[in-house]
Amino acid sequence: MEIRPILSTLRRHKITAWLLIMQIALTCAIVCNAIFLIGLRLHHMHMQSGVAEHEVLQVQVADVANTDNRYVRAAEDLAILRQIPGVQAVGQTNQVPFAGSSSNVNIRLDANQHEPTLRAGSYFGDNITQALGSRLVEGRDFTASEYIDADTAIKALSSGDTRSLPAIAIITRPLADRLWPGQDPLGKTIYLTQSFGARVIGVVQGLARANPYKDETAQYSMVLPLHMGVGKDQSYVIRTHPQQRAEVLKAAVAALKRADPERVVIRQRTLDDIRRDFFQDDIAMAGILVSVCVALLVVNALGIIGLVSFWVAQRRRSIGVRRALGATRAHILHYFQTENFLLATMGIGLGMMLAYGINIYLMLHYELPRLPTMYLPVGAALLWLISQASVLWPALRAADVPPIVATRSA
Amino acid sequence: MFRYYLDLGLRSLTHNKVLTMLMVLAIAVGIGASMTTLTVLHVLSGDPLPGRSGSLYYPQIDPRDPTGTLSGKEPPTQVTLIDGLNLLRAKRANRQALMRGGAVAVMPSSTGLDPFIVEARYTTADFFPMFDTPFLFGGGWNSVDDEAKARVVVIARKLNDRLFAGANSVGRVLRIGKKDFRIVGVLNDWSPNPHFYDLNTGDYNYAEQAFVPLLTAFDSGFSIDGSNDCWGNGTGGVGTTLPSETCVWLQFWIELDSPQKVADYRNFLVNYSEQQRALGRFERAPNVRLRNVMQWLDYNQVVPDDVRLQTGLAFGFLMVCLVNTVGLLLAKFLRRAGELSVRRALGASRRTVFMQLIVEAGLVGLLGGLLGLGLALFGLWLVRHRPSSYAALAHLDVSMLATTLALAVGASVIAGLLPAWRACQVAPALQLKSQ
Numbered sequence: 059m060e061i062r063p064i065l066s067t068l069r070r071h072k073i074t075a076w077l078l079i080m081q082i083a084l085t086c087a088i089v090c091n092a093i094f095l096i097g098l099r100l101h102h103m104h105m106q107s108g109v110a111e112h113e114v115l116q117v118q119v120a121d122v123a124n125t126d127n128r129y130v131r132a133a134e135d136l137a138i139l140r141q142i143p144g145v146q147a148v149g150q151t152n153q154v155p156f157a158g159s160s161s162n163v164n165i166r167l168d169a170n171q172h173e174p175t176l177r178a179g180s181y182f183g184d185n186i187t188q189a190l191g192s193r194l195v196e197g198r199d200f201t202a203s204e205y206i207d208a209d210t211a212i213k214a215l216s217s218g219d220t221r222s223l224p225a226i227a228i229i230t231r232p233l234a235d236r237l238w239p240g241q242d243p244l245g246k247t248i249y250l251t252q253s254f255g256a257r258v259i260g261v262v263q264g265l266a267r268a269n270p271y272k273d274e275t276a277q278y279s280m281v282l283p284l285h286m287g288v289g290k291d292q293s294y295v296i297r298t299h300p301q302q303r304a305e306v307l308k309a310a311v312a313a314l315k316r317a318d319p320e321r322v323v324i325r326q327r328t329l330d331d332i333r334r335d336f337f338q339d340d341i342a343m344a345g346i347l348v349s350v351c352v353a354l355l356v357v358n359a360l361g362i363i364g365l366v367s368f369w370v371a372q373r374r375r376s377i378g379v380r381r382a383l384g385a386t387r388a389h390i391l392h393y394f395q396t397e398n399f400l401l402a403t404m405g406i407g408l409g410m411m412l413a414y415g416i417n418i419y420l421m422l423h424y425e426l427p428r429l430p431t432m433y434l435p436v437g438a439a440l441l442w443l444i445s446q447a448s449v450l451w452p453a454l455r456a457a458d459v460p461p462i463v464a465t466r467s468a
Numbered sequence: 469m470f471r472y473y474l475d476l477g478l479r480s481l482t483h484n485k486v487l488t489m490l491m492v493l494a495i496a497v498g499i500g501a502s503m504t505t506l507t508v509l510h511v512l513s514g515d516p517l518p519g520r521s522g523s524l525y526y527p528q529i530d531p532r533d534p535t536g537t538l539s540g541k542e543p544p545t546q547v548t549l550i551d552g553l554n555l556l557r558a559k560r561a562n563r564q565a566l567m568r569g570g571a572v573a574v575m576p577s578s579t580g581l582d583p584f585i586v587e588a589r590y591t592t593a594d595f596f597p598m599f600d601t602p603f604l605f606g607g608g609w610n611s612v613d614d615e616a617k618a619r620v621v622v623i624a625r626k627l628n629d630r631l632f633a634g635a636n637s638v639g640r641v642l643r644i645g646k647k648d649f650r651i652v653g654v655l656n657d658w659s660p661n662p663h664f665y666d667l668n669t670g671d672y673n674y675a676e677q678a679f680v681p682l683l684t685a686f687d688s689g690f691s692i693d694g695s696n697d698c699w700g701n702g703t704g705g706v707g708t709t710l711p712s713e714t715c716v717w718l719q720f721w722i723e724l725d726s727p728q729k730v731a732d733y734r735n736f737l738v739n740y741s742e743q744q745r746a747l748g749r750f751e752r753a754p755n756v757r758l759r760n761v762m763q764w765l766d767y768n769q770v771v772p773d774d775v776r777l778q779t780g781l782a783f784g785f786l787m788v789c790l791v792n793t794v795g796l797l798l799a800k801f802l803r804r805a806g807e808l809s810v811r812r813a814l815g816a817s818r819r820t821v822f823m824q825l826i827v828e829a830g831l832v833g834l835l836g837g838l839l840g841l842g843l844a845l846f847g848l849w850l851v852r853h854r855p856s857s858y859a860a861l862a863h864l865d866v867s868m869l870a871t872t873l874a875l876a877v878g879a880s881v882i883a884g885l886l887p888a889w890r891a892c893q894v895a896p897a898l899q900l901k902s903q
Contacts, residue, residue: 073890077795081788088784095777122573122583123646124689124708161704172535208706215701216712251701252535289707290571290585290691322573322585338855343774350501350781354788357494361792364490368799424773 064397074365079405081361082441085354086409090437091416092347094429099344103337105276107155107329108230108264110191112300113146114329115307116154119314120290120322128287129207136184138317139294142309144302149189149295152182152286153268154329156336159291160268163280166249167237178233179267179279182208183286187228187262189295195231197244197260200224200283207285220254224283227256230265232277234258248280256282290324303328355440359448366394366452370459377456378463387457394453395446402445406438413437469820470827477828481835484800488832491796495836495880498789500843502782503864503872507844508851509779510868511861512672512771516660520600521761525722525730527555529741530755532699533714543755544697545768546668546716551744556592560736561722561729563598567591568718569669569693570685572678575643576631586627586677587669590685590692596622596653598723599665604628606638606653609681617687621649622679628654644678647688655679661861662770664761666719668694671770672858686710692717734758772858786879793883797832801825801891812896822892829884830877837876844872 068075125131132150139148152161161182164174186192187199204224214220227248234243247255262281270276286292294314298306311326370377377390417429481488515521530543531551547555552566572588595601596608605628609620621642628637642649659675680690689708694717696704702714711717724730734756741754759767801808808821844864851862864872 073886074795074798077791077798081791081795084784084788084791088781088788092781120571120573120585120691122575128707209709212703212706212709212712215703218701253701287707320583322583324585335855339772339774342854342856343778346778347781350785353497353501354785357497357785357789357792360490360494361795364487364796365799368803371803420777424777 061396061400064393064400068397068400071369074369075401078362078365078401079408081358082402082405082445083408083412085358086406086437086441087412087416089351089354089440090410090413090433091420091429092351093436094417094433095426096344096347096351097433098426099340099347102273103340103344105266105270105273106264107266107333108192108262108277109155109266109329110297111329111333113191113297113303114154114189115296115298115303115310116157116293116325116327116329116332117296117307117310117314117323118290118293118325119288120324121288121318122320122322125288128289129285131288132184132285132292135288135294135314135317138313139296139310142296142306142313144298144306145296145310146299147185147188147191147297149185150183150286150292151186151189151295152292153179154293154295154332155190155266155268156270156329156332157268157293158336162267163250165237165280169249169252169255171249175237176275176278178229179265179269181265181279181281182284183292186281186295187260187265189297190265191297192265193263194228195261195263196242197228197258199228199260200226200281205283205285208287211284215251215254218253220251223254225254225256226259226283228260228262228281229258230262230277230279232264233279234261236278256280293325355444358441359444362398362445362448363452366398366449367455370394370452370456373456374459374463375466377459378461378466381459381461382464390457390459391453394449394456398445398449398453399442402442406441409441410434410438469823473824473827474831476824477831480800480804480828481831484803487796487800491793491800491832491880492836492839494789494792494796495833495876496839496843498786499837499840499872499876499879500847502779502786503840503844503868503875504847504851505775505779505782506871507848507864507868508858508862509771509775511863512662512775512858513765514661515762516662516664516765517599517761521664523723523725524598524761525561525724525733525758526761526764527720527722527733527737528757528759529737529750530752531714531716531744531750533751535699541755543757544716546695546697547718547720548713548716549710549718550713550749552718552720555720555740558736558740561724561733563594563723564721565592565595565598566682566718566720567595567666568682568685569666569676570690571693572644572680572685572690574627574631574678575646577641577643587674587693588678588680588685588690589666589676590680590682590690592682594723595679598721599660601658602656604654604656605636606651608679609652614681614683617684618681619647619649619684619688620652620681622653622655623651624655624675624677625657626675627677642678644680645688645690649680661858662765664765664770665721666694667768667770670857673860674857730758772856775858790879790883793832793880794886797829797884798887798890801887805891805894808891809894809896812894818892822888825888825891826881826884829888830881832884833877833880834873836880837873840876841869841872 136148161180162177163180165176165178166174211223214223243258247257249255264277265279266276267279296310307326311323420426528543531548556564556566568590570588570590571585573583573585575583592614593609593611604625613620637651640651642651662671663674696711696715696717698715700714702712705711737756738754741750744750848862852859
């Protein structure tokens with residue numbers, strides 16, 4: 059098909075043509091970035107927890123007043139929970155993956171290092187890796203005799219006399235790879251304060267932080283062998299068979315309430331619930347982005363249908379003349395399709411530049427990564443498809459114009 | 469004349485129903501989306517204490533050791549207990565309050581009811597007059613109670629309704645964590661949004677139900693909520709053990725009523741830092757900040773990024789809808805070239821034809837705006853049913869309602885300018901001839 063006559067016609071309809079191009083360009087730019095953002099959210103939402111996700115339950119209880127024997131009470135509670143039928147492992151932890159409220163420590167590779175190397179999630183409690191089902195891939199787990207009470211540790215740390223502390227830790231594979239790439243982490247030391255370094259005795263496959271906002275650092279966690287005692291901020295974690303979760307959770311809460319009827323149950327939920335709560339905003343945002351994309355494409359399609367219908371009405375006479383001069387219906391149809399393709403292509407070209415512009419702005423203000431080039435052809439194909447589909451109906455109407463129109467006035 | 473244009477406009481709108489509907493729909497959808505997101509942004513970036521926030525300041529000092537933290541050059545966002553008490557007792561501002569969030573177990577007096585946990589704030593006497601909290605019954609406590617670790621409590625209306633069925637409970641006893649506290653005041657509904665005075669416990673929709681003197685709360689072993697930032701050998705504390713001396717974990721707010729006092733207070737903070745350095749407690753050069761409420765919220769970037777992103781997205785969407793409307797209006801106006809040229813030939817000036825078309829465009833905008841308003845209300849209803857902490861705050865107020873209609877009419881008039889101008893260029897005679 060000859061495009062020169064199309065271009066010369068378009069030149070006479072500059073404003074309308076430009077409006078269509080602008081509309082397609084803006085849509086292209088927004089849709090490319092939106093699809094990219096949807097991809098990021100979906101990727102973020104599928105973040106690994108590194109634990110046995112469908113098997114873990116969390117129960118958080120608080121005593122009405124402080125007890126003097128916090129550690130004894132916690133040990134008793136753990137014993138009670140262990141008795142419940144269907145329970146595979148129980149533990150106590152200061153935080154749970156994806157639960158939001160987090161505990162973090164600065165990690166140094168050298169005690170006298172000025173700036174810390176990184177900040178890692180710090181898990182303290184009883185039997186954490188077992189209860190969460192975090193798989194040990196190297197070294198060993200803590201033994202019962204290695205645990206000490208949190209109060210003792212705090213006292214030792216603030217006095218600077220850390221000799222009695224169990225200077226051992228379990229870290230995650232990603233943290234080990236980040237701290238000592240390509241080396242065996244077992245036996246290496248991480249410094250949590252200037253006077254306290256912990257030797258790595260075990261490595262778990264993964265254990266996400268409680269507040270993993272960034273995908274890259276989500277698995278930077280470590281575990282220390284501390285008894286935390288009962289407390290509002292501590293959670294009991296129970297691992298059970300996925301099918302038994304509901305009944306085990308109910309039984310666990312009932313058993314804890316029976317042990318002390320005055321205490322308050324703050325939370326009781328599965329790790330699946332915790333994950334859903336944590337990513338709810340991402341789910342909502344992805345939904346919003348999808349609906350905006352769909353709405354944009356619909357508005358575009360309607361705009362194209364409206365404008366091309368107008369053009370067809372305006373050019374009825376010249377279409378009739380062309381038909382009278384021997385143009386087939388297919389010729390007329392192709393004419394409008396080609397015209398639209400040219401406009402869409404110009405719009406898409408402009409839109410891609412705009413897409414990069416928006417992406418640079420987002421990179422500066424929202425710390426987003428660079429838009430991968432693969433999103434551009436996806437956006438372009440989508441817009442070509444939409445514009446060709448929307449031009450079809452008015453173009454068919456144009457093709458229906460009988461040659462006789464040429465003989466009528468206006 | 470305007471009424472005549474309006475009549476013409478209405479008549480012409482009904483002429484080409486499909487095109488008109490497309491335009492109205494495009495504007496409505498664009499307006500609906502942008503007003504929904506703009507309302508959320510407007511609510512979230514609002515002033516939590518209008519009229520007072522300008523005179524409330526958040527002093528920051530830097531007590532950390534020289535081994536750096538990853539956060540850089542800004543001083544910490546909270547204070548240590550020692551510094552907090554020093555600044556509080558120095559009384560260098562008009563008012564000052566030191567505070568921390570927490571949670572307490574409340575025991576209902578009637579037996580058979582389970583104890584329950586409520587959010588609490590441990591603070592000092594000036595909290596109530598400084599933040600101008602509305603009292604339903606009674607009032608706050610005084611600084612003597614603070615230092616004497618008096619067992620007094622101010623409760624929120626919600627808790628008063630739950631425990632005392634809304635009756636005046638001042639003077640009655642509230643059992644908190646197995647200890648007796650005397651109720652001195654009941655707050656009327658009060659929950660500033662954002663929760664500016666402590667952003668660690670929740671940015672939005674967070675309201676404490678019990679207020680206890682700070683030292684009393686620590687003495688009673690109440691548990692604390694929020695964040696602790698430690699350096700050196702500091703640890704965040706566990707159970708009833710408070711965070712160590714090398715941890716910042718309290719919020720300190722002051723009220724200053726003149727620029728002179730602000731300057732003086734800043735000097736005071738520098739002097740205090742130097743004095744502490746001389747004593748060997750501080751190791752860094754004085755590093756102080758004194759931000760007021762809005763500056764503090766801005767510094768902490770309280771409005772979620774997602775909300776800003778959504779607003780940008782919605783306005784991009786509105787742009788596309790407007791460009792679309794411009795095209796459709798152009799089509800509509802140019803199609804009426806015949807009718808317009810008749811009016812021109814009958815003596816209508818270019819200006820009157822232009823005005824007529826602009827009124828018509830505005831009419832499209834008004835219809836689109838009204839429909840968009842409905843869509844925005846629906847959009848906000850959807851937002852309110854989302855689980856985010858700020859969701860419940862998403863309501864349209866009168867100013868946003870007016871903005872919606874103004875934006876819709878304004879946008880469509882702007883969209884109509886180019887098509888109307890083009891349509892005015894029609895030469896009267898030429899068009900008549902071809903008829």
